[in-house]
Amino acid sequence: MHNCKRTKNALIDLACGEIADAQARELMAELNDCATCHAEHAAITKALRASSQALQSAAPTEEFWQGYHRRLEATLHNAHKDRLSDVEHTPISSRFRGALSAITRSSVPVPVPAALAVLVLFSVLSFALLSRGQSNVARPVPRVIVETRTVQVPVIQEKVITQVVYVEKKIRRNRTVGSQDYANPNTANVAASRSVANGKKPFSLVGFKPTEQVNLTIIKGNDEK
Amino acid sequence: MSSENELIRLAQAGDRDAFCLLAEAYERRIYSLAFHYCRDQQDAEDLSQEVWLKAYSAVSSFRFESSFYTWLRKIAINCFLNYRRGRASHFQSRDRVADAGEDRPNDQTLDSWETSLHNQLVIERVMQALSDVTPQQRLVFLLKHQEGLTYEEISKSLGCSVGTVKKSVARTIAKLRDRLGANEQAESYISCAATGILN
Numbered sequence: 001m002h003n004c005k006r007t008k009n010a011l012i013d014l015a016c017g018e019i020a021d022a023q024a025r026e027l028m029a030e031l032n033d034c035a036t037c038h039a040e041h042a043a044i045t046k047a048l049r050a051s052s053q054a055l056q057s058a059a060p061t062e063e064f065w066q067g068y069h070r071r072l073e074a075t076l077h078n079a080h081k082d083r084l085s086d087v088e089h090t091p092i093s094s095r096f097r098g099a100l101s102a103i104t105r106s107s108v109p110v111p112v113p114a115a116l117a118v119l120v121l122f123s124v125l126s127f128a129l130l131s132r133g134q135s136n137v138a139r140p141v142p143r144v145i146v147e148t149r150t151v152q153v154p155v156i157q158e159k160v161i162t163q164v165v166y167v168e169k170k171i172r173r174n175r176t177v178g179s180q181d182y183a184n185p186n187t188a189n190v191a192a193s194r195s196v197a198n199g200k201k202p203f204s205l206v207g208f209k210p211t212e213q214v215n216l217t218i219i220k221g222n223d224e225k
Numbered sequence: 226m227s228s229e230n231e232l233i234r235l236a237q238a239g240d241r242d243a244f245c246l247l248a249e250a251y252e253r254r255i256y257s258l259a260f261h262y263c264r265d266q267q268d269a270e271d272l273s274q275e276v277w278l279k280a281y282s283a284v285s286s287f288r289f290e291s292s293f294y295t296w297l298r299k300i301a302i303n304c305f306l307n308y309r310r311g312r313a314s315h316f317q318s319r320d321r322v323a324d325a326g327e328d329r330p331n332d333q334t335l336d337s338w339e340t341s342l343h344n345q346l347v348i349e350r351v352m353q354a355l356s357d358v359t360p361q362q363r364l365v366f367l368l369k370h371q372e373g374l375t376y377e378e379i380s381k382s383l384g385c386s387v388g389t390v391k392k393s394v395a396r397t398i399a400k401l402r403d404r405l406g407a408n409e410q411a412e413s414y415i416s417c418a419a420t421g422i423l424n
Binding site: 012013015016018043044047048050051052053054055057058059060065068069071072073075076077079080083109 | 252288344350367405
């Protein structure tokens with residue numbers, strides 16, 4: 001749907017060549033259908049053509065250009081002489097400062113991939129150097145202080161097994177008599193001689209040595225026998 | 226192009242003659258731009274020579290990232306903007322570099338530029354239309370239609386928005402159409418300009 005107002009807004013862009021080819025073709029097709037817009041476009045184009053031709057035609061003659069170039073050369077010559085005299089009268093220190101500032105302000109165009117590669121390499125190297133430096137740093141060794149302490153450790157008490165032995169009354173009596181003397185070996189011998197005198201085999205622990213090694217003999221038998 | 230680059234390198238090394246050869250190649254374009262901008266021959270000459278002096282002192286900073294003329298045009302635009310800001314003080318106090326009055330175009334040579342009455346009429350009306358707009362609008366129009374820059378490039382060069390550039394161009398075209406007699410009479414003027422000036 002053609003809209004004259006919208007088309008008129010785009011006509012200057014069209015005349016200035018600021019519209020893409022496809023859009024320009026569409027716009028030109030619209031102009032062919034609308035006489036008002038077509039006349040507007042023609043007026044703009046003609047005004048622009050006239051102005052560009054007028055600007056071109058307002059150029060000076062060749063004689064002017066010769067004189068102009070001579071004057072320009074003279075101007076540049078004077079500027080060159082001024083520059084040389086400035087350089088001659090400038091002290092060495094300020095020249096050095098100027099050169100130094102020129103170096104600090106100067107830049108070198110580097111392709112982006114190369115700059116990125118250098119940046120990555122630099123960061124990797126600096127990271128590696130930093131991590132290496134950290135590992136080489138001597139860590140402070142803590143002073144060892146030897147201190148002796150007496151610590152009471154609770155020990156588990158040995159288990160005492162009490163065995164009850166039932167003997168006959170006589171023997172028990174004899175034992176109670178004899179047991180008073182068991183603590184003394186001499187009295188033990190006296191008790192033994194007494195039991196021999198009574199016609200019984202004497203009970204004595206003389207010559208008994210508790211063994212450290214216990215040999216167990218297991219006798220297997222049949223319960224039915 | 227390679228010879229131009231060689232000349233630029235020689236100029237960067239301090240060869241004044243090499244720079245003069247570069248100036249010879251572009252002096253007409255710079256002068257024309259300055260003339261249409263300030264609409265005065267004397268001011269145009271001063272302004273264009275100012276551009277060349279700045280270019281001469283800054284040629285060592287040219288890095289071959291753009292064409293030499295693009296770089297030169299940037300300097301010219303800056304000079305034009307400064308000219309607009311300090312026109313009164315700057316140009317009155319400035320010393321005239323060369324006293325070569327006999328080389329300047331006089332009325333007779335000016336007449337020789339505009340050979341027919343029709344052409345003169347069209348030129349005058351175009352110049353009047355350009356005088357009616359502001360210096361920035363005029364510069365925008367010249368950069369667009371004389372230098373062929375895009376809206377984007379002009380906006381970057383002048384530090385303004387693309388919308389401002391579009392408005393400036395539209396306003397200047399409106400003035401041109403107004404001065405050239407709008408739709409009815411423009412046809413006859415333009416046909417005169419097209420036939421008379423170009424031949």
